[in-house]
Amino acid sequence: MRMFYVFFMMLLVFFKGCDSPASKKVGNKNGYILEPSGVFQGISLLGDSLITEVDSVSQNEQLLKLEEAEERYAEDPSLDNLIWIGRREAYLGRYDLAIRTFSKAVKEFPDAFEPLRHRGHRFISIRKFDPAIADLEKAAELMEGRPLQVEQDGIPNKLNIPLSTVQFNVWYHLGLAHYLKREWEEAIRAYEKCLEVSENDDSIVATLDWYYMALVKLGRKEEAKNLIKNVKRSMNIIENDAYHKRILMYKGELNPETLLSTDANADDQKLQYVTQGYGLGNFYLAQGDTARAKTIFENVLSTGYWSAFGYIASEMELANLKNE
Structure with missing residues (x-):
């Protein structure tokens, strides 16, 4: 109408x-x-x-x-x-x-898990992590035992092939909400579940990236290293190239500085820049190079792409550094 x-x-x-x-x-x-x-x-x-x-x-x-x-x-x-x-x-x-x-x-x-999945996602967008967690945990309860349900893309990828399921998105966003609250153990539990329903290379690298970072935050670096050992350059990546590259960087197979080769001012590359930027900043943070990490996080925020997960995570890191 x-x-x-x-x-x-x-x-x-x-x-x-x-x-x-x-x-x-x-x-x-x-x-x-x-x-x-x-x-x-x-x-x-x-x-x-x-x-x-x-x-x-x-x-x-x-x-x-x-x-x-x-x-x-x-x-x-x-x-x-x-x-x-x-x-x-x-x-x-x-x-x-x-x-x-x-x-x-x-x-x-009231018995549907799909609207809770989407509302939880958008609570994350506006930084309301506790309501997001409540929604996504409820969605996880309601979807238990249900067959995987492909979720159609609102903004299709280059091949117009939907790559995720509602179940994947529930666990993925639940892990993210906990991660952004610096609740590393809870994030890891969610990503363990997410990995179980990651059915293609795009979903796998997206899940492994956040899972890896949560392990590193807890100092479980050997476990993190083993987690990503099977990630290869030859994987069939359609849309999550940024996460794939980040993991190759963690493995030492990609030069860190190449991650920010995209143009932060180009509208069609901002999301890529923000995603790569948070991963690179967090990489330096884990190495103890706080000054370089802070600069990169601030550059991510300068894009103004405030709804992106890498942007929110950069905010989280800067807020934590400010309070230290």
Whole structure:
């Protein structure tokens, strides 16, 4: 229904004008009142506001896909169609709306684990790790004994082949939420489960990377080394090239500095840069080179790609270094 599209556009206009943390009025040297065009989403681990910039021109394609998702739900109010509305809202950076939609799905379909998987993911995006853990643990309970369920991609990879399952994503994000809370043992337990449902090379390297880093955090370096011994250059990697390269670096098969050969200012390479940047910074941190690690973490934050996991993890490390 076009009604929803119009409603969403009205929301964008409304948020531009409201006096909220996202659009607090500020004065410039000429005395004019400026109103930032953005929507407040949460607070970073360093105390900064997380803002989704509003740009209906560059987001037009995603807005149209959201409209299509709403139309499908109007015709068939199924769980899957409702979840797709939330996913499309999240791709627009509107995690507030996505969480609201997933909450509606949780209420209407209390025995379903899928909306809890997605809401847990988006709680991580806005740094609400405890609610994320609660959702993902509940999802794990509900999905126990169920056959693996392929999860369709909202933003397909280059081969348009979905590579993950809902079960993989539940354990993966649960491990991540614990990792970001510096709960290494709990993260490892989740990644052990995640590895059991990692059915292709992309899923395997993504899981092993975080699993490896959690082991290193605990000083279990020999165990970490053995964990990644079977990772080879010849693996069939479709989309998780960044994680693959990080593991090859841990093994000494790739020069650390080559990880940051991507352009941090190019929109299509920012995610790659952020992912590689956190891995490299953490690598130096584990070696005791805190100064170099801090510089790399700060460079990751300079990209502004605040919803990326590598960005959140870099925040976590900088906040911890600040408190030491």
